[in-house]
Amino acid sequence: DAGITQSPRHKVTETGTPVTLRCHQTENHRYMYWYRQDPGHGLRLIHYSYGVKDTDKGEVSDGYSVSRSKTEDFLLTLESATSSQTSVYFCAISSSFGSNQPQHFGDGTRLSIL
């Protein structure tokens, strides 16, 4: 899995609670990404990072925040979880942004919000 570890792998929580998902990489790649995967929608980009403390929004960023204090760790936070955020969340990494280096993915976190 290209040296990517996501934690936790599964989580069940209640509406309104804060949730933090962690992505850890051992490849020293500059770029890290958070996606969500839902039936019929494929993978959609939530946020991405292009370096320590450098992040930007993706297409479905509302309700999510991210932080990257170290090259190897990228955190995704749901400040107040809602049922619409029930999904499978994937972290990805790449050594460059755009054309010449594809993204590699972790095995995901299954998040259920009741």
Add this chain to the structure above:
Amino acid sequence: QKEVEQDPGPLSVPEGAIVSLNCTYSNSAFQYFMWYRQYSRKGPELLMYTYSSGNKEDGRFTAQVDKSSKYISLFIRDSQPSDSATYLCAMIRMDSSYKLIFGSGTRLLVRP
């Protein structure tokens, strides 16, 4: 309308069959094309990565790109039960965003 369209399937074939998986796209800014394979409860795994129109072969897999028709395909020869998975096409938009856009995936089942 989605930028990348992919038939969700499921597609069921007997072992040994040739499988054809396809995606269409609407924006000519897409220039780099990928196919990922995703097993149940796992992350997507990169299978093929190509830029130019034409064919690229890797073992039993062939990726085909037709930019004039905005159409890409993945062919799997001599399909095996272990090929049963969801196949995602993906492409990079070569405008200011350089974002990776995914199709919704086609579920493939290869019957022994």
